[in-house]
Amino acid sequence: MTSVPTFGSDVFGGNEGDFEGDEFTEVFIPEGSEWRFEVPFKLTLKLIVVEGVGEIFGTELPNNVQLQLSGVKYAIYSPLEAGCKVKYSTVPNNNFAASTSDDSEVSEYISEETPMNQYLNLHLFLEQKRQKISEFNMGNISEQKKGPKVLIIGSPFSGKTSLSKILCSYAYKMNSSPVLVNLNPRDGVFSIPGSLTATPISDSFDLESTNGYGGSLTSGTTTHNPKQPLVMNFGLLKPEDNLELYKYQISRLGIAVMSRLEEDVLLKSSGLIIDTPPLSIKDVTIIENIISDFEIDTIAVIGNERLLIDLKKKFKHKINSSSLDIVKVAKSGGVVELDEKYIRDIQQESIREYFHGNFRNTLSPFKTDIDIKDYKFFSCFEASELNSNLAFLPSGDSFTPEESEASEKEKKDRFDLDKYYRLLEEPNASNLENCILAITQLPSRNNSPKDLLNACVLGYAHASKVEDTKQKIKVLVPFPGAFPRNHLIVTAIRYTE
Numbered sequence: 001m002t003s004v005p006t007f008g009s010d011v012f013g014g015n016e017g018d019f020e021g022d023e024f025t026e027v028f029i030p031e032g033s034e035w036r037f038e039v040p041f042k043l044t045l046k047l048i049v050v051e052g053v054g055e056i057f058g059t060e061l062p063n064n065v066q067l068q069l070s071g072v073k074y075a076i077y078s079p080l081e082a083g084c085k086v087k088y089s090t091v092p093n094n095n096f097a098a099s100t101s102d103d104s105e106v107s108e109y110i111s112e113e114t115p116m117n118q119y120l121n122l123h124l125f126l127e128q129k130r131q132k133i134s135e136f137n138m139g140n141i142s143e144q145k146k147g148p149k150v151l152i153i154g155s156p157f158s159g160k161t162s163l164s165k166i167l168c169s170y171a172y173k174m175n176s177s178p179v180l181v182n183l184n185p186r187d188g189v190f191s192i193p194g195s196l197t198a199t200p201i202s203d204s205f206d207l208e209s210t211n212g213y214g215g216s217l218t219s220g221t222t223t224h225n226p227k228q229p230l231v232m233n234f235g236l237l238k239p240e241d242n243l244e245l246y247k248y249q250i251s252r253l254g255i256a257v258m259s260r261l262e263e264d265v266l267l268k269s270s271g272l273i274i275d276t277p278p279l280s281i282k283d284v285t286i287i288e289n290i291i292s293d294f295e296i297d298t299i300a301v302i303g304n305e306r307l308l309i310d311l312k313k314k315f316k317h318k319i320n321s322s323s324l325d326i327v328k329v330a331k332s333g334g335v336v337e338l339d340e341k342y343i344r345d346i347q348q349e350s351i352r353e354y355f356h357g358n359f360r361n362t363l364s365p366f367k368t369d370i371d372i373k374d375y376k377f378f379s380c381f382e383a384s385e386l387n388s389n390l391a392f393l394p395s396g397d398s399f400t401p402e403e404s405e406a407s408e409k410e411k412k413d414r415f416d417l418d419k420y421y422r423l424l425e426e427p428n429a430s431n432l433e434n435c436i437l438a439i440t441q442l443p444s445r446n447n448s449p450k451d452l453l454n455a456c457v458l459g460y461a462h463a464s465k466v467e468d469t470k471q472k473i474k475v476l477v478p479f480p481g482a483f484p485r486n487h488l489i490v491t492a493i494r495y496t497e
């Protein structure tokens with residue numbers, strides 16, 4: 001059997017494109033329909049496309065190669081006249097480490113109603129722009145243009161992430177390489193939750209991995225081309241947890257992405273696809289910031305007429321000057337409203353994958369002890385803390401910590417930093433254990449708090465055990481080597497092994 005090297009198959013051994021005697025069910029998906037299915041974490045769905053073409057959020061599935069999916073809510077779309085035949089079976093998932101109280105079964109149905117044609121049209125509209133710009137760029141070395149920079153906006157659970165995957169996958173199929181920007185800190189895209197990332201898409205997505213994206217360079221050698229995302233640490237799960245920090249990190253990411261485009265003509269001609277957290281017209285300042293930071297020229301609004309009209313009014317001047325297109329696309333009836341438990345399980349699984357890999361690619365993370373006294377720990381400041389802190393302050397008082405020895409400049413810097421990060425005065429088990437720590441590239445000897453805001457993140461570590469008596473922390477990192485003596489940011493993301 002020949003196989004596409006990116007999925008299942010011979011290279012992994014024991015994963016031939018058949019079920020070796022297991023009971024299986026066959027499904028035929030007619031042209032233009034999609035088979036929607038949900039698999040709980042406690043089960044693994046083994047799936048094979050037997051005949052025809054099937055794609056999951058734009059990623060085409062190879063024929064006769066087994067895929068193993070767990071904890072997913074997917075749809076296989078059948079684009080061609082011949083339809084698509086799949087067969088599947090389920091087995092218990094022994095790799096699932098999170099809570100096992102989940103007692104649901106696989107649910108599935110076929111739907112004839114899908115907006116995939118509209119999504120394809122949007123892709124063709126963008127691809128046409130890319131082709132024109134690419135031709136222009138080839139003939140004009142000195143003055144090159146950027147491809148379409150698309151912002152996807154919509155209500156909660158409208159299918160923004162799915163559309164961004166579809167647009168990236170279709171672009172990749174046409175040999176473009178757009179940069180996928182994720183501004184929803186709840187999802188870890190080629191990184192862990194709490195981060196904002198930008199990743200050039202140079203391969204198909206790995207549908208078997210948690211979240212359905214795939215690994216980054218920290219995952220070592222993978223069957224999919226490992227991605228190198230630009231990562232900004234936000235450290236919190238919702239933009240409103242600290243809007244100032246969120247906007248600050250978005251604009252830093254914008255600068256980094258724009259200069260990355262300048263270095264690579266393929267990326268530059270391919271442009272950007274930006275996935276966002278749920279935004280409404282009340283969030284217009286965030287939308288304006290994103291538009292200016294990423295030079296957005298196309299907004300795709302998913303299934304929200306009101307938002308579409310409000311945005312068209314707000315950005316009338318840009319539409320009139322032809323610097324912005326706002327298009328509406330339909331929401332798919334297949335989009336699932338996720339519950340909090342599922343979201344938490346996905347987050348825990350993606351963190352586990354960051355450190356330990358998955359069934360295809362097991363990693364050996366590295367455990368080491370660090371001395372608390374050698375580090376400064378800063379926690380991400382949550383807006384709710386500001387409200388409760390202010391309630392206890394006499395009016396006119398500042399919430400800057402008193403430090404008589406600090407110079408005026410340091411005080412000013414600290415004041416600026418306080419809106420974003422706060423120094424943990426007493427790092428101990430109660431405020432560190434089970435936290436995800438962002439390892440900055442800023443050495444511990446650096447005393448300019450402002451530098452912390454602009455520091456890059458080298459990677460993430462997990463504080464798995466804190467011993468207050470010995471003043472030591474057991475940390476887990478994805479790669480071996482000396483733990484850098486740099487400032488550490490304590491994110492609000494928790495993980496238990």
Ligand SMILES: Nc1ncnc2c1ncn2[C@@H]1O[C@H](COP(=O)(O)OP(=O)(O)OP(=O)(O)O)[C@@H](O)[C@H]1O
Pocket residue numbers: 034036037072073074075154155156157158159160161162163184276277278332333334335336337338
């Ligand atoms: N056509 C479909 N069939 C089955 N499941 C789908 C379909 N489209 C999306 N889903 C699933 O529905 C869930 C929500 O979709 P998605 O994440 O794309 O929405 P979103 O608008 O980005 O959500 P959020 O507002 O939380 O960011 C996901 O688990 C996704 O895989």
